[in-house]
Ligand code: SF4
């Protein structure tokens with residue numbers, strides 16, 4: 581899932597300081613699961629903003645809505661009937677959702693309430709870790725299914741650096757060295773020889789270094 | 803026992819403090835409460851194992867959020883009180899009442915009196 585977390589409250593207040601009526605839009609997908617921008621968090625932000633305004637002696641009217649997804653036009657369009665009644669839209673989706681709203685509602689200010697962090701996985705309640713950077717040419721087939729792009733601080737492709745110590749990355753004792761994990765896993769699978777093939781220079785053009793990316797499926801296009 | 807506690811306190815009953823959510827505490831403040839405290843069972847004595855521990859974390863989260871908004875986080879508190887301990891219940895009520903009296907009215911309250919919240 582895409583993992584995000586709420587921006588500092590002051591930053592959000594700063595966006596809407598001059599508004600009288602706002603629409604807070606949550607998203608029912610990733611950000612609901614990582615407890616950052618679902619229906620519940622929309623309610624809490626709405627309550628918090630109203631209180632912050634009350635404190636200043638001002639009123640704030642808030643419409644709370646949580647779309648099924650903010651990264652699909654059919655759901656984004658659901659706001660079209662009433663969005664113009666509000667001074668601004670605060671999106672609690674990931675950066676993708678914020679942009680879909682901004683592109684769909686050209687005449688409306690749209691602000692992000694979250695910082696979008698990474699593509700990751702839940703590691704128990706309240707903990708999420710980065711797992712993939714969307715490099716566009718997945719190497720997991722050669723690394724025992726563990727990603728050295730996203731999970732090695734240096735994105736090394738041919739084994740660990742000299743800083744790997746007791747299974748931990750040199751950047752922090754709380755971060756596993758993914759190369760240690762890869763080696764342990766391939767050893768367990770009796771497949772360590774897989775690492776003898778030297779990785780050629782990786783093509784980063786499909787990793788975003790060649791500009792914004794796009795996927796087109798001719799068979800699905802309307 | 804015929805114990806008394808301050809009449810400023812309004813009790814909202816829950817089956818377990820594990821039921822409480824951040825939004826409930828936030829809305830209490832938004833609607834004009836000067837303070838909120840959650841009275842759960844003693845730690846280690848939750849019938850659902852961790853309801854009171856979860857509530858404690860939610861109270862802490864709400865406290866931080868209130869601080870971020872600029873409302874004193876001390877206005878919210880979690881207490882562990884045994885269900886049978888009436889005297890402690892009354893004592894906590896008094897303690898909280900006094901703490902809130904010292905802090906004065908909540909900064910959101912002035913506007914609330916004008917009838918804003920809905
Ligand atoms: S190799 Fe690339 S696509 Fe595969 S998990 Fe890592 S970052 Fe993601």
Ligand code: SF4
Nearest residue numbers: 732740741749750757
């Ligand atoms: S210690 Fe391991 S994870 Fe950290 S930078 Fe070196 S190889 Fe990468």
